[in-house]
Amino acid sequence: MSPALPDGDEAPDDGALPSSVVAGADGRAFGVYLHVPFCTVRCGYCDFNTYTSVELGGGASQASYASTARREVDLAARVLRDAGLPARPVSTVFVGGGTPTVLPADDLVGMLAAVRDAWGLSDDVEVTTEANPDSVTPDSLAALAAGGFTRVSFGMQSAVGHVLRTLERTHDPARIPDVVRWAREAGLDVSLDLIYGTPGESLEDWRRSLEGALATGVDHVSAYALVVEAGTRMAAQVRRGELALPDGDDQAAKYELADDLLTSAGLHWYEVSNWARGAQHACRHNLAYWRGDDWWGIGPGAHSHVGGVRWWNVKHPRAYAARLEQGLSPAAGREVLDDEAAALERLMLHVRLAGGMPLAEMTSDERERVAVLVADGLVDGRVLLAERRLVLTRRGRLLADLAVRTLAGFGG
Template sequence: MAGPPPDGEPAPLDGSLPASAARGSAERAFGVYLHVPFCAVRCGYCDFNTYTAKELGGGASQAAYAGTAVQELSFAAGVLDRAGVASRRVSTVFIGGGTPTLLPAGDLALLIAGVRDSFGLVDGAEVTVEANPDSVTPDSLAALATAGVTRVSFGMQSQVRHVLAVLDRTHDPKRIPDVVRWARDVGLSVSLDLIYGTPGESLDDWRASLEAALACEPDHLSAYALVVEDGTRLAARVRRGEVKAPDDDDEADKYELADELISAAGLTWYEVSNWARTPADACQHNLAYWRGDDWWGVGPGAHSHVGGVRWWNVRHPSTYAARVEAGQSPAQGREVLDADARQLEEVLLRSRLREGLPLKDAGLHGEPGIVLGEVLARGLVEPEPAERGTVVLTRQGRLLADAVVRALLP
């Protein structure tokens, strides 16, 4: 199970938002995240808010989940309308988890239809579904495409069996080319997700995973360093000395190899851990997060953000369902970000993007050469954009992104 929720103030049961949430809303994009909190097996490294059938227990129905989530979508539309937030059609939908494709394709179609009915979808909206490679078939992918899905993100993680075993991943790596082909055959854009730094993973293992992923010619590729989260089985194994904790230098070497091979294959980094074949292939939903746009998170434990107001839902599916079915907000707590917090997030998130962080937009004034003196001298930001007052990280800067943030906000 996931760790404790963030600190914050109690969220009102009617979901009401402060007047500040509406300010400037017409200028911001609006997305919807739909959390599906079910997994067939809990991976040893995962601390997401997900539940296997055994962990779920009584009082929560996987079969009824889509209908409950659609009820929250309708509730959300009413909350935003009463708050005076600008009416906007949804630009991006992301169905994540968990393993969303444990639900029947018809249930996922119901979720997408719920977004359309409550808010509308812009023409060409990006609609992503996460999937495990062993949880899809040609028919299920075709049904998702018919329902309006445009993009599927497969959790490949590694091509190497002993690495997958440490992560408690159960899929057959030989299946990856098949699922990519099936998705392509029905017109879906394809992203592959990889993890590096797993205990026992050599640099050659990581190279093999990268090469296998790139051989599939994905439209998008993500590569994330493994983080050992408290409360997970992997953390317990590290604590007992059964496996070694990830090593920072090893992970840096693997990031550099990833950037080298992925770039050589024709994909370009657009965020520290993400590469896309063309700008249109970048995950527009995640870009909205990094740019500070608005989104409503549906489901147990899901987080939302509208105009500097952030809230998070209760975590257990049974508690979530009871709240929604009673016509109450499922939010457990919230926070209203002040100017300093919003500036910190602006610097922290937008500096990770290839498009860069304009210093003036982040409220950082002064001569760029002075403001960026230290990070320029260390080769952490690109000189030419810096001359224009924009922070763009070099490859070394991407490895030390937190140091750049600290330098900008002493």
């Protein structure tokens, strides 16, 4: 069960944007997210907008999906042009899902070509696709690289068999070194995604996963604490007592172990859950989200943000395809951020980055609350004094949500 769409205002059928989006556009990068809503198996913990049926009807099949997505690319190009936005080449493209690589490589390359035709790509464009380890071959990865992809993010999740079975992942962990090698031989940068805090996972299991990821020599690792969302199969298993969730101390110990091992291997945190071997290996597309740049999300359930206007598409692939076939925007709703909401969002996102938040960009009330966070060991006092920036300590990263609530005046 994927999450409900947010509440918001009605979105216009033609997708038109207000003239306010033009202000400051020259100073914002522009990226494109392409959502592929298909998986071969739906994992028990997953609440993403994904579907396992090959044929959903109404123009929503895997076979026709690439051409359907291209229709939204064409609509997006028209909407941005009609809004008066300056021509900006796309700086980052991220293909997510679902499992994008259940589609043929030619389809993914074709969707990228549509983006290139609509806006052009910057000379140093970053183009990433997510992939499951059992959804690629040496030939498919080579085809992606030849078609313009620069990066692949594999959903490794764990190196331990019983953990993968609990997560209902289908790949053999022994395949990870092979897919990393194939991707690198094709000329692609590689990231590995890990999950910690799975029911039944010991600290040694987690160490084994981290060491397995590092043994491949990758330059980027994402490590996320498992969150069991309401409505998922795993949530039902927990409710029935079939699975027991770890406590907060267990998750904190696993985060600290990840930070220790990854840092020792030369990968340094640049966002609370992401580590890279230097700035050139950080995921620039995700950084664009965290920095409040512009992006258009293509696909059912995809979210977009341009100039303080945020909108989201209808969720079901059949409804998505039907609206595009009628020449309508697939947007289901939208909101225009006022100055207060935009400032709060900027605070929430920038505090999570290693670069932190400049004190000069904070309100006087927020600056007054920083002293509490320094006293509690959540903010690095030395960086604060020397560089006038708020940067979280490791303890602060573990309690990032608390730090943001405190700064925003929402209490502890």
